Amino acid sequence: MGTIGVLGLQGAVEEHIRQIEALNYKGIVIKKPEQLDIIDGLILPGGESTTMRKLIDRYGFFEPLKQFSLKKKPIFGTCAGMVLVAKSLVDANEFHLGLMDISVKRNAFGRQKDSFETNLKINGLENPYKAVFIRAPYITSATEEVHVLATYDNHIVAAKQKNILVSAFHPELTADKRFLELFTQMVETNMNQPGYTC
Numbered sequence: 001m002g003t004i005g006v007l008g009l010q011g012a013v014e015e016h017i018r019q020i021e022a023l024n025y026k027g028i029v030i031k032k033p034e035q036l037d038i039i040d041g042l043i044l045p046g047g048e049s050t051t052m053r054k055l056i057d058r059y060g061f062f063e064p065l066k067q068f069s070l071k072k073k074p075i076f077g078t079c080a081g082m083v084l085v086a087k088s089l090v091d092a093n094e095f096h097l098g099l100m101d102i103s104v105k106r107n108a109f110g111r112q113k114d115s116f117e118t119n120l121k122i123n124g125l126e127n128p129y130k131a132v133f134i135r136a137p138y139i140t141s142a143t144e145e146v147h148v149l150a151t152y153d154n155h156i157v158a159a160k161q162k163n164i165l166v167s168a169f170h171p172e173l174t175a176d177k178r179f180l181e182l183f184t185q186m187v188e189t190n191m192n193q194p195g196y197t198c
Contacts, residue, residue: 002040002191003198004184005030009055011047011080015172019180025187033064040198041074041187044081046134046170049106052080053096062097069099074163074186082166083137090140100164101143108138108155108168120169122150122158125178131157131169138168149182163190 001024006016008029020027020043030036042065044052056062069075077085083104084096090105109116115135119128131152139156142148150158150167157168158179165186171179190196 001025002187003028003038004041004043004187005035005039006043006045007052007061007081009047009059009061010052011045012170012172013045016043016045016078019172019177020184023177023180023184025184031059033060036064036068038198039073040191041076041183042068043183044075044077044084045172046079046081049080049083049096052084056084056096065097066099069097069163072163072190074165074183074190075099076180076183077164077166078170078172079134079136079168082139082168085164085166086139100159100161100166101146102139102156102159102161102166103141104137105140106137107135109133109136118152120150120152120157122179123147124149124182129176129179130174131167131171132173133157133169134173136168139166160186 003026004020006013008031017027085099086102086104087098088103120131122129146159146161
């Protein structure tokens with residue numbers, strides 16, 4: 001099994017680590033850019049996207065994260081992580097990492113008091129998945145290269161494009177590990193490519 005890192009600048013880091021290790025992968029908290037060289041996949045956790053971007057800049061992560069993606073290594077953005085990888089934001093003139101061909105609306109489902117849980121039908125999962133939404137964004141538009149995995153109330157809340165997986169909800173806050181398994185499958189597939197090196 002491989003090693004999956006969780007960007008440890010802000011957000012639900014330990015919850016992700018526990019789920020990673022429950023699936024028999026090694027999980028490490030990423031605090032320095034050079035740690036990106038020793039992992040096979042990366043999770044950008046939930047949190048506050050503007051604050052996370054400031055911390056990414058402060059600690060020198062911006063270019064290393066873009067290079068990580070260019071190497072085709074899998075990245076999973078949850079909630080604020082989805083905002084970070086989007087190529088455009090509905091409510092802002094600038095985007096962050098710009099790794100995925102999606103447009104995202106931040107806090108689209110309302111404030112903290114509007115948080116909710118719901119059973120989602122997710123492409124690739126046989127049975128409904130209980131998703132936890134907290135100040136969640138959603139995808140307002142996506143190119144044809146983006147595969148929509150789930151919608152809620154006619155809004156895209158999970159999608160995949162090449163090496164990038166995103167969800168508006170928080171898989172780390174449920175005991176159901178099936179959505180994270182979609183990501184570990186991406187990691188394993190990439191590791192099995194001829195000539196792969198960490």
